[in-house]
Amino acid sequence: MLLINNLSKTFRGGITAVENLSFSVEPSRICGILGPNGAGKTTTIRMILNIIEPDAGTITLGGEPITEDSKNSLGYLPEERGLYKKSTIEHTLLYFASLKEIPPAQARKLINPWLERFNLGGMGKRKVEELSKGNQQKVQFIAAVLHNPDLLILDEPFSGLDPLNQLLFKDVVLDLQKQGKAIIFCTHQLESAETICDDILLMNKGHAILNGSLESIKQQFTRQTLMIEFDGNGDFIHNLPSVSKAFVNEGKAEVELNQGFTSNDLLTEMLPHVQIRSLEKATPSLLSIFTSVVGAENLTTEFLSQIPNESK
Amino acid sequence: MKINKLLMVARWEFTEKIRTKAFLVALFLTPLLTGLFSVLPTLLATKESKETKNFAFYDGTGQLLKSAQELLNTKYKLSTGQPMYQLVPTATEASSEKVVEVYKKRVLNEEFTGIFVAPAGIEKDRKLTYFSPNVANVREIERVGNAIENVIIESQLKKNNVDITKYREISKSVDTDLIKITKDGKNEESDFLKQFMGAYASLFLIIILITTTGQALVRSLLEEKSNRIMEVILSSCSSKELMFGKLLGLGGLGLVQGGVWGILGIGAATYFNTGFAIANLPIILLYAILGYLFYASLMIGIGSTATTEQEAQNITGYIIMLSVMPFMFIMALLENPNGTLAKVLSYIPFLTPSIMTFRISVQTPELWEILLSIVVMLISISIVIYLSSKIFTVGILSYGKRLTLAEVWHLMKSRG
Numbered sequence: 001m002l003l004i005n006n007l008s009k010t011f012r013g014g015i016t017a018v019e020n021l022s023f024s025v026e027p028s029r030i031c032g033i034l035g036p037n038g039a040g041k042t043t044t045i046r047m048i049l050n051i052i053e054p055d056a057g058t059i060t061l062g063g064e065p066i067t068e069d070s071k072n073s074l075g076y077l078p079e080e081r082g083l084y085k086k087s088t089i090e091h092t093l094l095y096f097a098s099l100k101e102i103p104p105a106q107a108r109k110l111i112n113p114w115l116e117r118f119n120l121g122g123m124g125k126r127k128v129e130e131l132s133k134g135n136q137q138k139v140q141f142i143a144a145v146l147h148n149p150d151l152l153i154l155d156e157p158f159s160g161l162d163p164l165n166q167l168l169f170k171d172v173v174l175d176l177q178k179q180g181k182a183i184i185f186c187t188h189q190l191e192s193a194e195t196i197c198d199d200i201l202l203m204n205k206g207h208a209i210l211n212g213s214l215e216s217i218k219q220q221f222t223r224q225t226l227m228i229e230f231d232g233n234g235d236f237i238h239n240l241p242s243v244s245k246a247f248v249n250e251g252k253a254e255v256e257l258n259q260g261f262t263s264n265d266l267l268t269e270m271l272p273h274v275q276i277r278s279l280e281k282a283t284p285s286l287l288s289i290f291t292s293v294v295g296a297e298n299l300t301t302e303f304l305s306q307i308p309n310e311s312k
Numbered sequence: 313m314k315i316n317k318l319l320m321v322a323r324w325e326f327t328e329k330i331r332t333k334a335f336l337v338a339l340f341l342t343p344l345l346t347g348l349f350s351v352l353p354t355l356l357a358t359k360e361s362k363e364t365k366n367f368a369f370y371d372g373t374g375q376l377l378k379s380a381q382e383l384l385n386t387k388y389k390l391s392t393g394q395p396m397y398q399l400v401p402t403a404t405e406a407s408s409e410k411v412v413e414v415y416k417k418r419v420l421n422e423e424f425t426g427i428f429v430a431p432a433g434i435e436k437d438r439k440l441t442y443f444s445p446n447v448a449n450v451r452e453i454e455r456v457g458n459a460i461e462n463v464i465i466e467s468q469l470k471k472n473n474v475d476i477t478k479y480r481e482i483s484k485s486v487d488t489d490l491i492k493i494t495k496d497g498k499n500e501e502s503d504f505l506k507q508f509m510g511a512y513a514s515l516f517l518i519i520i521l522i523t524t525t526g527q528a529l530v531r532s533l534l535e536e537k538s539n540r541i542m543e544v545i546l547s548s549c550s551s552k553e554l555m556f557g558k559l560l561g562l563g564g565l566g567l568v569q570g571g572v573w574g575i576l577g578i579g580a581a582t583y584f585n586t587g588f589a590i591a592n593l594p595i596i597l598l599y600a601i602l603g604y605l606f607y608a609s610l611m612i613g614i615g616s617t618a619t620t621e622q623e624a625q626n627i628t629g630y631i632i633m634l635s636v637m638p639f640m641f642i643m644a645l646l647e648n649p650n651g652t653l654a655k656v657l658s659y660i661p662f663l664t665p666s667i668m669t670f671r672i673s674v675q676t677p678e679l680w681e682i683l684l685s686i687v688v689m690l691i692s693i694s695i696v697i698y699l700s701s702k703i704f705t706v707g708i709l710s711y712g713k714r715l716t717l718a719e720v721w722h723l724m725k726s727r728g
Contacts, residue, residue: 012719012722046543046709049543049546049547051543051546051547051551051709052709068314068549068550071547071548071549072548074547075547076543076544076547077544078540078543078544079540080539080540081539081540082536082538082539082540082541083539083541084328084535084541086328086332087328091328095320095324096544096548098320098324099317099320099321099545099548099549100548101316101317140544143544144544153547
């Protein structure tokens, strides 16, 4: 769907915002773009939206290079929330739809189902300023999806929402995914990225540091390390065929397996000797992957300060 | 550039703004204020007082007061038939300084408007002194002064055995009737006041129209920028579609505003029978549109670099100061509407629309001047739009830090 190849952008004054960036977003997949402020996320998005021109590289949407025309098949929810305060919901949505060249009659038909989906049924005539912040965010979201875009770019769609509305938004996003939309999901919230994204692009200082499906990334970083708790003497573990390395303590062992062995092999070998209380495979979180890849010293302090808050 | 997207932006700007209270208030309040500003001061200045004004009069010669009072009485009367000015004699035994000292308090108590001191030697050195908390009521001071001058002259003439009635006959002043010649050959009775009011009102309105619409443009731009609607819009249309859509939409709004004001203006002009020629309206309207396009594209370009309301106000403030400059030249222009100054100012694009509007309402300039000024405007507008659109494209995406002058200069030089 969206294919980005060797994209670079340097601003006047020599600030390189994006350098040699390549990634792709496929239909029915959610690609999370993650990274600290200044990583080049906004510049990348603006280039996809054809708001600014790249210095080098190509962006194609459905096989075609992006032009002004492709704006009609893009939907964008920016991070900052804002709408025309004095206008009604309906007028606002009709205006944004008209800019995507949706005829008013058709847009009117599309508005109500969306309002109802977001529990705003019958509120079309209300002025935006009369709505709560969460409801304004819903209107903004509808404005981004009303014209049924092929590619949807959501920048922090869940921030500032109460838990109930977060669930609602997440549901809607997953629905859109099922309908075959390609979705770009920008966020600082590593946890929500972990639960919703199929693919991950981690950016830092204009570069892609990590890119691929969430699964493959996790696999790549899953240490083949098991934590086992048991009753009895564990000295024998060192000599088991499946074990390459082991640290054995009283009733506890941290075991690294040999190539080709699984946790089941280890269990079968251990069962005759001791009573097993628990076995845990150490799966790394995105946070631990990120810190190990980027190196904590390379992340801006701003990003680091967000990590503990949002992974609580 | 997609015209239909441009039109969508224009329609949005037009329909959303025309609904606002601020627009309706401006629509009717501005002409009201214009009326007040242009008519009231002149009305007030020419309006005669309804009460007799009392002046203390120190007559050092002892012969001036009575004749001066008589002269004033014949010349200036209130509508009630009472004298307009009453000269009240002071004691003359003491020196004038002492008299002034005493009467000062009574003036401050508003018993008298002021004190005239005509010292004994006034016939020779012709020095009259006026004491008052307000020495700005020039007209009254002059009237009393003239009366005294007349009395002195006549008494001198009498001493020299000159026939007073003959003198009066000879020294009769000339009264000028004002007839305005118009292009269609009709003679129109006019006077300075009417002339001034018509020209002043159209100048005032055209400046208000241009500046308020320009400001509305920058405000709407800044609103979109600060709440980041800008990015959503730009993900739907190009920056040029946005800019021209805004210029068109708010221009349409200005046209509605100008139309309503025009109708009110015609109504007022007919009602008060001022010298305002309705035939001039189309050409004034054309200058208003040109002026709007010039100032609005200037403001939208420079305004797009602002990141806060404060900055935007500073920027529009400077531009508005440029646009009100014609007020400085009003008197000179009235005196000589086709003089060198008027001709030079007419071709400075910042001033062209207002100066030409003013000149047209005073005395229609030659056709070639009108055509040349329109060409000057069209060229300037093209240049401003060209440069502004370059700044606009980058300006609307800059947050937090305003573009520096150097950066703006760079943008203007860049191609594309």
